[in-house]
Amino acid sequence: MSKGQEKKGNDESRNIVLCGVGGQGTILASKLISAASMAKGMEVRSAETIGMAQRGGSVFSHIRLGSGAQCPMNAAGTADIILGFEPGETVRMLPYLKKGGMVVVSSRPVMPVTAALAGSNYNGAAMIEYLRAKAGRVVVVDTEKACRELGSGKIVNLLLLGVAAASGQLGLTVEDIRQAVKLKVPAKFHELNFRALEYAEKLAQ
Template sequence: MRLDIVITGVGGQGNVLASRILARAAMEWGLPVRTSEAIGMAQREGVVMSQVRMGEGSYGAIIPDGGADILLGFELAETVRGLPKLKPGGLVIANRHTIFPVSVSLGLSQYEPEQMVSYLENSTARYHLLDATALATEAGTYKCTNIVMLGALASLGVLPYDAEHLKQVMLAFIPAKLRDVNLKAFQYGQQALGGV
């Protein structure tokens, strides 16, 4: 099995950690893995895109436009921006939460979340929207948004390994004092899309 996943969001959302957890889970499952990250402006709230390629036949770390099986969007505008990476019939899992860019805060541009949702709905047939940030906050901290998103992804049965394996790998990455809140966040993500 080969699976190409693009994770997109902004700095500070745990995008890179999520990609490393997915990659480690694949490696421990015995699959070859390649990853890459593009970090915009290298600052909190700058654009971040990670790519995880797992399975045989991945010859480079960069997923070409139109090649991703899954787009995991941690922020709504960045999900829309990442759509060109998705292959026809690909799956989108998007966080409804919005983080306004500086240009919007300064009144230089507009950010229309409902238009973005509409565009997303019209651009792909396979998508799931959830408020992962609200679920993370309910679990204990908004900083677990990335783990909620991983739980949601795991619940759909599209990964080459099962949800329990991903959960155990995630827990091994997390410091002991933060495991309970992250475990809860993972479970909330699973429940949001009909899992456990």
């Protein structure tokens, strides 16, 4: 859990949920959102699962921005935006989305360990269709194509963050995320991450 010090009087509230499968970069994305928000003087409260991050299990983060947040967990029906790194995990977290909220989701399915153990017939395309039917606004990002064009499979988090920021629903700008990358990501990865943000910004347009 983290709490940012108020610096500039920015009191815009925002409830955010990130979800995916271990190894996709959800935790780093959460840290980038928190760092960017604190840099703008916003209070930040966050909670995340990290134990399954290297086991292919379900991973999620809750982030609440603004002085009105008293606890880090979002209640059902209160999230302004869900960043879904995996379609099935996004469906699982959909009850947190508020009416009229936005979903930014990767189109690439990755079968979670829970689904594999259950022997389920997992269908990523069906999960996307479900999201489109149930959520108010859904942006599907072809992350597989983007990663192929950018030459790395390690940028799904920056792609989703970039699209979300460019949409205006994240409460942060693409430049805010870029500055957070400078703070939280080793310098040798900056150029790749910046290219991913630029790519995402074009997608959002």
